[in-house]
Amino acid sequence: MKTKRLEKAAELLLISDERIKDVAFDCGFNDLANFTKSFRDKYTPGEFRSR
Template sequence: MSLSSFKREFARHYNDTPANYIKTKRLEKAAELLLISDERIKDIAFNCGYNDLANFTKSFRERYSCTPSDFRER
């Protein structure tokens, strides 16, 4: 299967692009870890596949409308 065929089929089944789907799953896992662990936010970001804390914080804020530290405090 070609890459474009895969992306098309993926979007048909999941109503999302593969990249957005992966990003969403990473952020969901990060949110879960923020609630259940005392790990540093930087470590959670790296464990969820982010190499840059600023990029993680920006993506997290776009998804959850708050920073990771605010999310943890709630």
């Protein structure tokens, strides 16, 4: 479940101009720090940028 939410967040970050905080909350994360840590664990900055 968490993986799906992170994938959706990654997609939204790539295609929208929404703030990271808004994307995190839209994808079901209630805490920005938790989202940030989870996102970094799944995607390295280089991997995400290469998309």
